[in-house]
Amino acid sequence: MKNLYLIAYLDLKESLRAKWFVVYSLVFGGLIALFFIAGVTESQVMGFSGLSRLLLMYIQITIVILPIFILITTVRSISGDRDNHILEYMLSFPISLKQYYWGKIIGRFITVYLPVLFAMVIAIIYGAFKGAAIPWSIFFLYTGLLFAMSSAFLGIAFFISSFVKSSEVALGIAFFIWIFLLAFIDIALISLMMQNRFNEELIIFIAMINPMEIFRVAAISLFDPELTVMGPVAFYILDSMSQMVFVLVSIGYPLFIGLLFAFMGYKIFEKKDLV
Template identity: 65%
Template sequence: MKNLLLVAYLDIRESLRSKWFYVYAVVFGGLMGLFFISGITDSVVMGFTGLSRLLLVFIQVTIIILPIFILITTVKSISADRESNILEYMLSFPISLRDYYWGKFLGRFVTVFVPVIFALIIGVAWGALKGAAIPWAMVLLYSALIFSLCIVFLGIAFFISTTVKSHDMALGIAFMTWIILLAFIDVALIGLMMQNRISDGVIITIAMLNPMEAFRIGAIALFDPELTVIGPVAYYLLDSLGHTLLMLYAVLYPIVLGMVFALLGYTLFRRKDLL
């Protein structure tokens, strides 16, 4: 356990020395600043006001930016160490493969999760200073959704990083993964429905297997429990799961999927040629 925490600490220190971390932090912190300057917390859009309006806009940004940032910055975590011979150097110490792998996973989770949550806390604090009512249940559920989104894309990124040896190949696969998942939120599935070759139930099921779609539906359900903005699909989801189970699915499914990918990555990392 001590070695695992040491590897996590070293990974955090390495991330703090990298430019990507500060770009990542500035993106979310800067967006919060822009939201405040533009007066989003004081506006009324489709019935949403104050912090509810701020969270609604923040969610729309998070679903696009967070996955690609996690994938691009994390897929090089192990593959880059392998290419630069840092992995060989680290394994020359009395550190097990388990401690190295999960230490890197824990360290990278801290560096991708903390800036987003910190930006969210700033938003809540600003709203409190402005005298706005704080929707604590909504804030906690959104924090859980961000947690699950970080876990699933960290798991996918570590799986990619252990599967390929080339850093450039890992980046290419990560970018393609993001494009495919993003396309299957709306574009590809709408095309399938228009062609009417697959039943609606099957299409909706496929869509909900996409962790980005699960996050999106869960985020929408925070503000619109009846899911009226997604049209007739809402009736299928609410009749099949109900609001409570739908929220549990949106939070727990990405976590389980991310850990499955992380475990598969660890299995490959332990069995294949490391160098």
Template identity: 55%
Template sequence: MKNLLLISKLDIIESFRSKWFIVYLLIFSGLIAIFFVSGVTNSRVLGFSGLTRLLLLFIQICIVIVPIFILISTVRSISGDRESGLLEYFLSFPLSLKEYYFGKVLGRVFVVFTPLLFALIISVLIGIIKGTKIPWDIFFFYTLLLLALSVVFLSFGFLISSIVKNQEMGQGVAFLLWLILIAFLDIALIGLMLKSAIRETTIYAIALLNPIELFRIAAISLFDPNLAVIGPAAYFILDKFTPTMFIIYTFGYSIIISIFCFFIGYYVFSKKDLV
């Protein structure tokens, strides 16, 4: 446990010094500032106003751009250490592969989630200063949702980093994965429905295996239990799930797929040439 925490600490320190972390932090903190300056909290759309509307807008943007930030930065984690020789250096100490791998995982979870949590806290503090009503239930739910989103794509990133031979290939695979998941939000699914004889229920079921789509619908369902904004897919979802069941499914699916990818990544990592 001591070695695992030490690897986590080293990864956190290294990440805090990197330019991508500064950009990552500034982007999400800047988004909150822009929302307040532009008057988002003072307007009303579809019955949502104040900090509630800001949080809904913020998480919808995060669901699209957070995955690519996490994937691109995480795929360099293990493959980068292998290329630079750091992995060989670490393993020269009395350190197990499991401590190294899961120490990196623990440190990276802290690094990628901290800017998101910081941005959410800023939004609450500014809301309190402005006298805006704070929807605490939504705040805590969205915090957990962003944490789950971060962990899922971290697991994808570590799996890719364990498999690929170098950082360039890892970044290419990560970007391709993100493009496929984004395409299956609307474009690819609509194309499948129009040009194939596949049943709509099958297509909707495929959509619910897409983490980005899943988190997007979960975020919307808190405000719109009828899911009117997502179109015909709402009928399929509401037929299979109640709002509470869908949220449970979202977090349960996230936990299962994260554990699966982390352990498959560790298995591949432990069986490959390490240097």
């Protein structure tokens, strides 16, 4: 257990020194600052005002930015160590493969999740200082949704990194997965629906198994429990389950996806040639 935490600490320390972490933190911190400068908390649109509107805008932008940042910064975690011969050096110490792999995941999760969470905390502190009403229930649910989505894409990234030897190939696969999932949020599904090749239930099911889409719908449902902005799709979702159950599923499903891919990645890493 001590070696596990040591690997996590080393990965965390290495990430904090990297330039990507500075950029990553500035992007999400800068988004919150930009929203405050633009006066988002002091305006009202479609009934959303104050911190509620700021969190809604922040979460909608995070849907697109967070997955690609996690993928491109994490997908080289193991393959990069293999390219630089760091993996061979680390395993020369009395460290098991399990401790190395899961220690890397713990360390990297801290670095990708904390900046996102810290940006939301800054928004809450600033809003409290300004005397705005703080939507605590939305804040804690968003925290859970961000935790789940970070877990999902971290697991996918480590799965890719476990079997790809070249960092360039790993980056290419990461970009393809991001673009593919992003396209299936709206563009690809709309084209399928317009061509009437599949029935509506199947298309909605395809959309809901996309971690980015289920995160997006759950985020909207916190402000619009009836999902009126989504039109007829809302009836299919809300007839299947209540709004609260849907939010819980939206947290549990990405967590399951992340753990599943992380475990599969470990099994590949355990059996594959390491160097």
